[in-house]
Amino acid sequence: MAKLELYNKSPIRAFDNAANGGLxxxxxxxxxxxxxxxxxxxLVQFGIDTxxxxxxxxxxxxxxxxxxxxxxxxxxxxxxxxxKISDEDKEVIMRNRTILNFNQDNFNLEKxxxxxxxxxxxxxxxxxxxxxxxxxAKAKESDIQAxxxxxKATKTKVWVSSTAEGTKLSEQAPKAILPYFSFVxxxxxxxxxxxxxxxxxxxKAENVETTLRLDSKNSLILSK
Numbered sequence: 001m002a003k004l005e006l007y008n009k010s011p012i013r014a015f016d017n018a019a020n021g022g023l024x025x026x027x028x029x030x031x032x033x034x035x036x037x038x039x040x041x042x043l044v045q046f047g048i049d050t051x052x053x054x055x056x057x058x059x060x061x062x063x064x065x066x067x068x069x070x071x072x073x074x075x076x077x078x079x080x081x082x083x084k085i086s087d088e089d090k091e092v093i094m095r096n097r098t099i100l101n102f103n104q105d106n107f108n109l110e111k112x113x114x115x116x117x118x119x120x121x122x123x124x125x126x127x128x129x130x131x132x133x134x135x136x137a138k139a140k141e142s143d144i145q146a147x148x149x150x151x152k153a154t155k156t157k158v159w160v161s162s163t164a165e166g167t168k169l170s171e172q173a174p175k176a177i178l179p180y181f182s183f184v185x186x187x188x189x190x191x192x193x194x195x196x197x198x199x200x201x202x203x204k205a206e207n208v209e210t211t212l213r214l215d216s217k218n219s220l221i222l223s224k
Protein backbone atom coordinates (compact mmCIF):
# COMPACT_ATOMS: atom_id res chain seq x y z
CA MET A 1 0.00 0.00 0.00
CA ALA A 2 1.54 3.33 -1.11
CA LYS A 3 2.41 6.01 1.45
CA LEU A 4 0.05 8.49 -0.22
CA GLU A 5 -2.84 6.06 0.08
CA LEU A 6 -1.99 5.47 3.73
CA TYR A 7 -1.68 9.21 4.33
CA ASN A 8 -5.16 9.75 2.89
CA LYS A 9 -6.49 6.97 5.13
CA SER A 10 -4.90 8.47 8.25
CA PRO A 11 -7.35 9.32 11.06
CA ILE A 12 -5.68 12.74 11.21
CA ARG A 13 -7.48 13.69 7.98
CA ALA A 14 -10.72 13.65 10.00
CA PHE A 15 -9.11 15.81 12.67
CA ASP A 16 -7.68 18.28 10.13
CA ASN A 17 -11.05 18.60 8.39
CA ALA A 18 -12.75 19.41 11.69
CA ALA A 19 -9.98 21.74 12.84
CA ASN A 20 -9.56 24.08 9.87
CA GLY A 21 -6.50 22.27 8.56
CA GLY A 22 -5.10 21.27 11.93
CA LEU A 23 -1.76 22.13 13.46
CA UNK A 24 0.57 24.10 11.19
CA UNK A 25 4.34 23.83 10.89
CA UNK A 26 5.93 25.86 13.66
CA UNK A 27 2.99 25.46 16.05
CA UNK A 28 2.54 23.50 19.26
CA UNK A 29 -0.56 21.57 20.27
CA UNK A 30 -1.70 19.98 23.52
CA UNK A 31 -3.69 16.77 24.07
CA UNK A 32 -5.18 16.25 27.54
CA UNK A 33 -7.42 13.85 29.40
CA UNK A 34 -7.68 11.94 32.63
CA UNK A 35 -5.26 9.04 32.93
CA UNK A 36 -5.91 6.03 30.71
CA UNK A 37 -8.33 7.67 28.28
CA UNK A 38 -6.23 7.65 25.08
CA UNK A 39 -3.65 10.45 24.98
CA UNK A 40 -0.80 8.20 23.84
CA UNK A 41 -2.93 6.63 21.09
CA UNK A 42 -3.81 10.09 19.75
CA LEU A 43 -0.20 11.30 19.89
CA VAL A 44 0.90 8.18 18.02
CA GLN A 45 -1.65 8.95 15.29
CA PHE A 46 -0.19 12.44 14.92
CA GLY A 47 3.26 10.88 14.84
CA ILE A 48 2.35 8.31 12.19
CA ASP A 49 0.87 11.08 10.07
CA THR A 50 4.30 12.74 9.98
CA UNK A 51 5.91 9.44 8.98
CA UNK A 52 3.35 8.79 6.25
CA UNK A 53 4.24 12.21 4.88
CA UNK A 54 7.78 10.89 4.45
CA UNK A 55 9.24 13.12 7.16
CA UNK A 56 11.32 12.64 10.29
CA UNK A 57 9.56 12.18 13.63
CA UNK A 58 10.88 12.25 17.19
CA UNK A 59 8.69 10.67 19.88
CA UNK A 60 9.66 11.70 23.40
CA UNK A 61 8.12 9.74 26.27
CA UNK A 62 8.24 10.66 29.93
CA UNK A 63 6.08 7.80 31.15
CA UNK A 64 6.52 4.78 28.84
CA UNK A 65 9.49 2.61 27.89
CA UNK A 66 10.51 2.34 24.24
CA UNK A 67 9.08 -1.15 23.78
CA UNK A 68 5.61 0.06 24.79
CA UNK A 69 5.86 3.05 22.43
CA UNK A 70 6.91 0.79 19.54
CA UNK A 71 3.96 -1.49 20.26
CA UNK A 72 1.59 1.49 20.07
CA UNK A 73 2.96 2.44 16.62
CA UNK A 74 2.71 -1.13 15.33
CA UNK A 75 -0.86 -1.46 16.59
CA UNK A 76 -2.10 1.86 15.20
CA UNK A 77 -0.50 1.31 11.77
CA UNK A 78 -2.10 -2.14 11.53
CA UNK A 79 -5.48 -0.66 12.45
CA UNK A 80 -5.20 2.10 9.86
CA UNK A 81 -4.44 -0.31 7.03
CA UNK A 82 -6.55 -3.19 8.37
CA UNK A 83 -3.48 -5.47 8.50
CA LYS A 84 -2.77 -5.01 4.78
CA ILE A 85 0.90 -4.12 5.19
CA SER A 86 4.08 -6.15 4.98
CA ASP A 87 6.85 -6.01 7.57
CA GLU A 88 9.09 -4.50 4.88
CA ASP A 89 6.64 -1.68 4.12
CA LYS A 90 6.17 -1.02 7.83
CA GLU A 91 9.92 -0.80 8.27
CA VAL A 92 10.11 1.79 5.48
CA ILE A 93 7.52 3.91 7.29
CA MET A 94 9.13 3.59 10.71
CA ARG A 95 12.75 4.16 9.72
CA ASN A 96 12.22 7.93 10.03
CA ARG A 97 11.10 7.54 13.67
CA THR A 98 13.33 8.24 16.67
CA ILE A 99 12.09 7.30 20.16
CA LEU A 100 13.57 8.97 23.25
CA ASN A 101 12.78 8.14 26.88
CA PHE A 102 13.44 10.59 29.69
CA ASN A 103 12.49 11.12 33.32
CA GLN A 104 11.08 14.59 33.90
CA ASP A 105 12.52 14.60 37.43
CA ASN A 106 16.02 14.93 36.03
CA PHE A 107 15.55 15.84 32.36
CA ASN A 108 13.44 18.94 31.72
CA LEU A 109 11.94 20.17 28.46
CA GLU A 110 14.77 22.61 27.82
CA LYS A 111 17.12 19.60 27.77
CA UNK A 112 14.74 17.88 25.36
CA UNK A 113 15.08 20.90 23.05
CA UNK A 114 18.87 20.68 23.34
CA UNK A 115 18.64 17.03 22.29
CA UNK A 116 16.43 17.92 19.31
CA UNK A 117 18.90 20.61 18.24
CA UNK A 118 21.72 18.07 18.52
CA UNK A 119 19.81 15.73 16.21
CA UNK A 120 19.40 18.57 13.74
CA UNK A 121 23.12 19.33 13.91
CA UNK A 122 23.72 15.65 13.19
CA UNK A 123 21.72 15.83 9.99
CA UNK A 124 18.30 14.62 11.17
CA UNK A 125 15.79 17.12 9.78
CA UNK A 126 12.91 16.64 12.20
CA UNK A 127 9.47 17.74 10.94
CA UNK A 128 7.32 16.38 13.76
CA UNK A 129 7.78 15.95 17.51
CA UNK A 130 5.41 14.37 20.02
CA UNK A 131 6.14 14.67 23.74
CA UNK A 132 4.06 12.26 25.81
CA UNK A 133 3.38 12.48 29.53
CA UNK A 134 4.44 16.02 30.47
CA UNK A 135 3.69 16.92 34.08
CA UNK A 136 3.03 20.67 34.17
CA ALA A 137 3.64 20.64 37.93
CA LYS A 138 7.26 19.82 37.11
CA ALA A 139 7.55 22.23 34.15
CA LYS A 140 8.43 25.90 34.26
CA GLU A 141 7.08 28.43 31.81
CA SER A 142 10.62 28.67 30.41
CA ASP A 143 10.44 24.94 29.54
CA ILE A 144 7.27 25.38 27.50
CA GLN A 145 8.63 28.57 25.95
CA ALA A 146 11.76 26.69 24.88
CA UNK A 147 9.70 24.04 23.08
CA UNK A 148 7.47 26.65 21.44
CA UNK A 149 10.51 28.63 20.29
CA UNK A 150 12.08 25.46 18.88
CA UNK A 151 8.89 24.65 16.96
CA LYS A 152 8.70 28.13 15.49
CA ALA A 153 12.40 28.38 14.60
CA THR A 154 12.54 24.97 12.93
CA LYS A 155 9.01 24.96 11.44
CA THR A 156 8.28 21.77 13.33
CA LYS A 157 4.86 20.51 14.39
CA VAL A 158 4.97 19.68 18.10
CA TRP A 159 2.26 17.83 20.03
CA VAL A 160 2.42 17.52 23.82
CA SER A 161 0.23 15.43 26.12
CA SER A 162 -0.58 15.97 29.77
CA THR A 163 -3.08 14.70 32.32
CA ALA A 164 -5.96 17.06 33.16
CA GLU A 165 -8.92 16.33 35.40
CA GLY A 166 -11.15 19.25 34.31
CA THR A 167 -12.91 19.74 30.97
CA LYS A 168 -12.71 23.53 30.50
CA LEU A 169 -9.92 25.16 28.48
CA SER A 170 -8.69 27.01 31.55
CA GLU A 171 -8.26 23.68 33.37
CA GLN A 172 -5.96 22.02 30.83
CA ALA A 173 -2.71 23.78 31.78
CA PRO A 174 -1.48 26.61 34.01
CA LYS A 175 -2.64 30.06 32.91
CA ALA A 176 0.86 31.21 31.95
CA ILE A 177 1.43 28.12 29.79
CA LEU A 178 -1.82 27.88 27.79
CA PRO A 179 -1.02 30.75 25.35
CA TYR A 180 1.95 28.81 23.97
CA PHE A 181 -0.38 26.17 22.52
CA SER A 182 -2.12 26.89 19.20
CA PHE A 183 -4.36 23.86 19.69
CA VAL A 184 -5.78 22.28 22.82
CA UNK A 185 -7.57 18.94 22.42
CA UNK A 186 -9.30 17.25 25.34
CA UNK A 187 -10.43 13.60 25.36
CA UNK A 188 -13.65 13.21 27.29
CA UNK A 189 -15.14 9.75 27.92
CA UNK A 190 -18.90 9.39 27.92
CA UNK A 191 -21.20 6.43 28.52
CA UNK A 192 -23.28 7.00 25.40
CA UNK A 193 -20.72 7.78 22.68
CA UNK A 194 -17.33 6.45 23.74
CA UNK A 195 -14.60 9.07 24.03
CA UNK A 196 -15.25 12.49 22.49
CA UNK A 197 -12.36 14.47 20.98
CA UNK A 198 -13.06 18.04 22.07
CA UNK A 199 -11.21 20.89 20.34
CA UNK A 200 -11.09 23.47 23.12
CA UNK A 201 -8.77 25.77 21.20
CA UNK A 202 -7.87 26.07 17.51
CA UNK A 203 -5.91 29.24 16.85
CA LYS A 204 -8.13 32.10 17.99
CA ALA A 205 -11.26 29.94 18.10
CA GLU A 206 -12.42 28.18 21.25
CA ASN A 207 -14.74 25.23 21.81
CA VAL A 208 -14.88 24.25 18.14
CA GLU A 209 -18.00 22.18 17.48
CA THR A 210 -17.14 18.75 16.05
CA THR A 211 -18.36 15.16 16.07
CA LEU A 212 -14.86 13.71 16.53
CA ARG A 213 -14.47 10.70 18.79
CA LEU A 214 -12.16 7.75 19.41
CA ASP A 215 -13.15 4.35 18.09
CA SER A 216 -13.87 2.23 21.17
CA LYS A 217 -12.13 -0.80 19.62
CA ASN A 218 -8.87 0.66 18.30
CA SER A 219 -8.69 4.29 19.55
CA LEU A 220 -8.52 5.72 16.02
CA ILE A 221 -9.95 9.22 15.56
CA LEU A 222 -13.33 9.13 13.80
CA SER A 223 -15.41 12.00 12.42
CA LYS A 224 -18.70 10.64 13.80
